[in-house]
Amino acid sequence: MSYLNNHAYYYGIIKEYFDSLVNDPRTDFKSLNSLVAKIQEALWNLKMSYAGQQVTVNYSDPMTRLAYLYYYVPAYAMMTDLLWRNYKTTIRSKATEALLSNKPYKIGFFGAGPGSEALAALSSIQSDFLFRKKRRERAEKHFPKRKGGVSSSELFPLKEIGPSLEFRFFDNEKLWEKNRKELVDIAKRLSNSQENSFIFLPTLNAEIDLGLSNFRTTYKDLFDDLDMFHFQYCMNETLASSEIGLITLKNLQTIFTMMKHGSRIVIIDNRDYKKVEERIALFENTLPEGSIKHSFSEPLRGELFEEESDLLDKDGRLVVRGKDDFPLQEYRVPTNEPGKSAKLKRFAKSYINCGILIVEKE
Numbered sequence: 001m002s003y004l005n006n007h008a009y010y011y012g013i014i015k016e017y018f019d020s021l022v023n024d025p026r027t028d029f030k031s032l033n034s035l036v037a038k039i040q041e042a043l044w045n046l047k048m049s050y051a052g053q054q055v056t057v058n059y060s061d062p063m064t065r066l067a068y069l070y071y072y073v074p075a076y077a078m079m080t081d082l083l084w085r086n087y088k089t090t091i092r093s094k095a096t097e098a099l100l101s102n103k104p105y106k107i108g109f110f111g112a113g114p115g116s117e118a119l120a121a122l123s124s125i126q127s128d129f130l131f132r133k134k135r136r137e138r139a140e141k142h143f144p145k146r147k148g149g150v151s152s153s154e155l156f157p158l159k160e161i162g163p164s165l166e167f168r169f170f171d172n173e174k175l176w177e178k179n180r181k182e183l184v185d186i187a188k189r190l191s192n193s194q195e196n197s198f199i200f201l202p203t204l205n206a207e208i209d210l211g212l213s214n215f216r217t218t219y220k221d222l223f224d225d226l227d228m229f230h231f232q233y234c235m236n237e238t239l240a241s242s243e244i245g246l247i248t249l250k251n252l253q254t255i256f257t258m259m260k261h262g263s264r265i266v267i268i269d270n271r272d273y274k275k276v277e278e279r280i281a282l283f284e285n286t287l288p289e290g291s292i293k294h295s296f297s298e299p300l301r302g303e304l305f306e307e308e309s310d311l312l313d314k315d316g317r318l319v320v321r322g323k324d325d326f327p328l329q330e331y332r333v334p335t336n337e338p339g340k341s342a343k344l345k346r347f348a349k350s351y352i353n354c355g356i357l358i359v360e361k362e
């Protein structure tokens with residue numbers, strides 16, 4: 001499994017970010033150890049908040065955000081990475097195909113927080129793009145176009161015009177913006193972007209409330225041209241909420257109504273929350289026949305999981321961490337017993353009970 005499992009890469013991004021905080025004289029973290037020690041309490045509180053069926057978290061607290069980065073981001077990024085790879089034709093291919101045809105592709109990440117999903121999306125699209133570009137170049141070398149034909153480099157002068165991948169981030173907590181920007185910058189640096197031949201534009205960070213009543217008029221201009229609307233692990237705090245749940249449901253329907261033909265909605269979320277499942281099912285019931293490409297209630301299945309059967313456990317949960325070593329593994333996390341801690345190596349999130357809804361407006 002290890003060749004498929006990039007968890008070391010995602011923990012590496014967090015490690016690099018934490019190192020930059022330790023080295024920044026404006027922070028009072030003297031070492032990585034002291035940073036990790038300082039976030040233990042916030043991490044315990046965060047775990048407790050997520051354990052209930054109704055979740056409200058105050059992400060404006062800096063320690064809470066750091067705790068989220070440390071424990072949840074690498075695991076969720078790995079989850080997205082595996083899901084995008086498995087559902088490649090329904091999620092990823094359209095992005096790669098647009099870029100290979102010199103067209104822009106725009107993804108909006110909603111409830112993006114620090115952007116775990118964006119780190120995985122970037123890495124996933126980059127590797128697929130390079131793989132397909134090289135394959136096309138190899139094919140052209142072996143089967144050159146007849147005289148008068150046009151080679152793909154003439155059709156798609158990648159350097160001059162440049163296809164672009166655009167990410168827009170939406171969340172109701174503005175303070176995530178700085179963390180997210182740093183993580184995306186590290187990911188860009190690690191990904192050897194000069195090889196890419198497409199322009200990556202993390203353009204917009206907007207504060208939006210998914211549960212706002214006049215959603216359409218307030219935000220329409222921010223996302224009516226998106227090719228993909230990506231929601232990840234924000235449904236409990238929005239769609240399932242007793243306060244804003246029903247408005248959020250209406251807003252999801254509004255998104256489907258206003259989005260372009262060919263655009264997609266992807267919702268990845270936790271199947272342990274009954275209300276999330278229930279409300280996503282309500283949303284699915286309002287969609288036209290044929291638009292649901294994968295229902296949230298369907299178990300995860302597909303080519304990748306058939307080939308690599310140890311990526312799903314016997315209960316259908318995603319296995320996001322192999323046995324390999326990874327950065328930060330020697331640092332501590334609180335266990336489920338109050339006051340006790342263990343090494344991240346033993347206690348990092350390994351199994352995730354996630355579901356995925358993929359919708360396309362035809």
Ligand SMILES: C[S@@+](CC[C@H](N)C(=O)[O-])C[C@H]1O[C@@H](n2cnc3c(N)ncnc32)[C@H](O)[C@@H]1O
Binds near residue numbers: 114170231
């Ligand atoms: C558990 S985090 C998920 C973050 C990220 N998507 C991920 O997968 O790691 C939930 C996110 O939803 C955001 N959120 C909560 N309520 C929201 C609302 N009403 N509108 C927009 N975003 C909201 C939070 O600020 C937080 O960033």
